[in-house]
Amino acid sequence: MINLRLYSSVSHVTTPIFYPNAKPHLGHLYSSLLCDVYHRWMQLNNAKSLFTTGTDEHGLKIQIESERQKYKTPLDFVNKLYPEFIRLDNFYNISFTNFIRTTNSDHIANVTKLWELCNKNKLIYKGTHKGWYSISDETFYPESKVIKNPNEPNKFINTESQNEVVYQSETNYFFKLSQFQDRLIKFFEENPHFIQPRSKHHQLLNYLKSTELKDLSISRPISRLNWGVKVPNDDSQIIYVWFDALTNYITSIGGISNVNSLEWKNTSHVIGKDIMKFHSIYWPCFLWGAELPLPRRIIIHNHWISNGMKMSKSIGNVVEPIEIGKKYGTxxxxxxxxxxxxxxxxxxxxxxxxxxxxxxxxxxxxxxxxxxxxxxxxxxxxxxxxxxxxxxxxxxxxxxxxxxxxxxxxxxxxxxxxxxxxxxxxxxxxxxxxxxxxxxxxxxxxxxxxxxxxxxxxxxxxxxxxxxxxxxxxxxxxxxxxxxxxxxxxxxxxxxxxxxxxxxxxAEIGSDNNYGSNSNSKGRELPIS
Structure with a gap:
């Protein structure tokens, strides 16, 4: 059983690292606020608290969008956008202690090291992959989750995210995800607080008991994707963006050599429901595959809508977090x-x-x-x-x-x-x-x-x-x-x-014996107006 007691001395909370292919929205702010309040509360308790956020800067979406906007390189594109996430955090007083960029050299070194550890344990092999791939989601979907797009009959979408998928066949490296299914089920049953809230724990457990896990493609040919971390000893393949991105949590505590630290043992990942599978299934298996300990827990939140509908520019109900903050106060x-x-x-x-x-x-x-x-x-x-x-x-x-x-x-x-x-x-x-x-x-x-x-x-x-x-x-x-x-x-x-x-x-009655010395003087400014 994982020890889920609250350590009074050290805590570490993380947002997902955000994809900088567009400016941040209300959902980004929500994840950050959940973490910020927790971090500040721990500091109010005089605990050592770390708070990590950042940007996920590799992958096909970034590569395609940078080309579409005619940037010279994908790095130029993300260099332009990642400051927008820092700007939002600063505007809303999000007090992060560490901002991860997956293009940084220390992070790339940890991605390579994690791959090598999994490979050393004979959990990575080369094979041919055929299936339906979503560029938006950066993942493959099984045939059972693919339907024709009702609005464009010549195209296909997946039933989970409703994003477009295309059929592909290519040679990739695979991670033996299927090997961990029983271990995951046992772990979730014995550690019901690892996934929170409880409804998400049940959802994941039911999924694992009803769906056979397939081995996971964890690389892409460089002919299709050249923006990412190269597979060790094989320059023809780029490491799958989620294998890359999830490793940021290890980078944030100083690297793989620190995974036995109190910071890691007391790490809480805060994520949105749309990336639940990657964090709750893939991530524990990658860590186990490298013989590394798991973080303390994963907190999964739902999304925001506006005036009862999904936010859409065409509807005109998109909430721009900085504009609304300027209007009413952060x-x-x-x-x-x-x-x-x-x-x-x-x-x-x-x-x-x-x-x-x-x-x-x-x-x-x-x-x-x-x-x-x-x-x-x-x-x-x-x-x-x-x-x-x-x-x-x-x-x-x-x-x-x-x-x-x-x-x-x-x-x-x-x-x-x-x-x-x-x-x-x-x-x-x-x-x-x-x-x-x-x-x-x-x-x-x-x-x-x-x-x-x-x-x-x-x-x-x-x-x-x-x-x-x-x-x-x-x-x-x-x-x-x-x-x-x-x-x-x-x-x-x-x-x-x-x-x-x-x-x-x-924060107790009578605990401060000396305040208010000038409070009743004339001319003091109103605290809020």
């Missing part, structure tokens, strides 16, 4: 994407809901902080007075209103429960569960301000109420730093929380 989009998605289902982007979300941030959370920072109150004094006290006891002694005491008790219990839920939910990449719990806490805190009317109360009562409400704002801002890093920073700056007191250990 943190608003980060929150919206994570709150309105789950791993199991396709998610629907509705711009009107994004606009409503921004109004919530301004009207609910931002306004709550503004009210507590009003000139009638004194946050610093309230913090000094109550930071180390038992709030329940203080409320019993100071506040005589039973209903208000009950409301505060319920609020503080919800806040305490949130932190517990967050630890498990982030570990499972279930961010929507968290974000749906935060708004009721904010609304409840606003309601307590309205009910209690602290501006009408004596100083001691006023300070206790303000301390309670601003503590909720402070703790929520700390907890939400992985999700909305810019807005959280602005909220914490507005109430004068020191940068050294923004880690997870300070």
């Amino acid at each position: 943190d608003i989009i980060r929150w919206y994407v994570l709150e309105n998605s789950n791993l199991e289902d396709d998610s629907n982007f509705v711009e009107q809901d994004v606009a409503h979300l921004k109004e919530l941030f301004i009207g609910k959370w931002g306004n709550l902080i503004n009210r507590c920072c009003g000139t009638k109150f004194n946050i610093s004094r309230s913090v000094q007075r109550f930071h180390s006290e038992n709030l329940s006891q203080e409320y019993n002694e100071i506040i005589k209103d039973d209903n208000l005491r009950t409301e505060v008790s319920n609020l503080l219990n919800s806040l305490k429960e949130l932190k517990i839920v967050m630890k498990e939910a982030i570990e499972n990449f279930d961010y929507a569960q968290i974000l749906k719990l935060i708004w009721p806490i904010i609304n409840h805190t606003n309601a307590i301000v309205q009910i209690s009317k602290p501006w009408e109360r004596p100083e001691l009562e006023q300070d206790l109420i303000i301390f309670t409400c601003i503590e909720v704002c402070r703790i929520l801002a700390i907890l939400c730093q992985p999700i909305i890093p810019n807005i959280s920073e602005k909220f914490l700056d507005r109430i004068d929380v020191l940068p050294s007191k923004r880690s997870l250990s300070f």
Whole structure:
């Protein structure tokens, strides 16, 4: 059994490396956000965390597209496009620690080494391959998954991705994938958390039990594909792009010599459902074929649609991530994407809901902080007075209103429960569960301000109420730093929380005894507008 416990000291999370044959879209951003929040949360826990992303720059699609656009070489083409992925990451504060390009020499060396290890174990042989090949998917499909294109009867498509396929016959190298079928089935049965979510685990297991794995063609003749890594000792063949691309995860930890490191043992691959087969079947077999250990787990997410339909330029419903981020703010989009998605289902982007979300941030959370920072109150004094006290006891002694005491008790219990839920939910990449719990806490805190009317109360009562409400704002801002890093920073700056007191250990009532020194002064900027 794989040990799936959360290591507190080291973690490594990876996006798929993205194909730079066009500019990045919302799906690229989604994968990156899932990883970024996990990475930032681990750092908030003071763990050593690595986060790898990058671009998959070899293959027939790149070769064809570079020729179509009349680039001198495919390298010139990918050199033009890969910065777009870095631009998107920088724009959305995606805090990757490593960006892999498969054209880099260190990666090419690891691809060659992995091939040699599999070959040494007699798992690679030369043979003739006949079948239906999809250039878009960079893979062969069996006859059973090929149909005539209903829109172009003279062409054929596959039933999995609906992309065009063409029949080919050529001499390639093959990997003995069929040899690993029983081992894969046994491994999935004994390690049900290796593939997440559970539905994808069942889907893959059922596939393996009902479909006979065939040996896999892992090279292409250089006469058809010349853009890639050459097969060791055979310049007439180019290594299959997925064998090449998957090896990036080993490159990202420093190469094959580091596969026994904690970074590898605690690696979580985050991928889209369209590349599930390559990561969940091919990748474990390649690693076993080289006698290398597997990563910790594979997280598989679904896709995004727009206004209930698949995104299409002809329909006009394509969401351009940078343009929408400029319009509403990157943190608003980060929150919206994570709150309105789950791993199991396709998610629907509705711009009107994004606009409503921004109004919530301004009207609910931002306004709550503004009210507590009003000139009638004194946050610093309230913090000094109550930071180390038992709030329940203080409320019993100071506040005589039973209903208000009950409301505060319920609020503080919800806040305490949130932190517990967050630890498990982030570990499972279930961010929507968290974000749906935060708004009721904010609304409840606003309601307590309205009910209690602290501006009408004596100083001691006023300070206790303000301390309670601003503590909720402070703790929520700390907890939400992985999700909305810019807005959280602005909220914490507005109430004068020191940068050294923004880690997870300070996300407790009364844990910071010295903030708010200048919060109630006139002329301070609004944290969000």
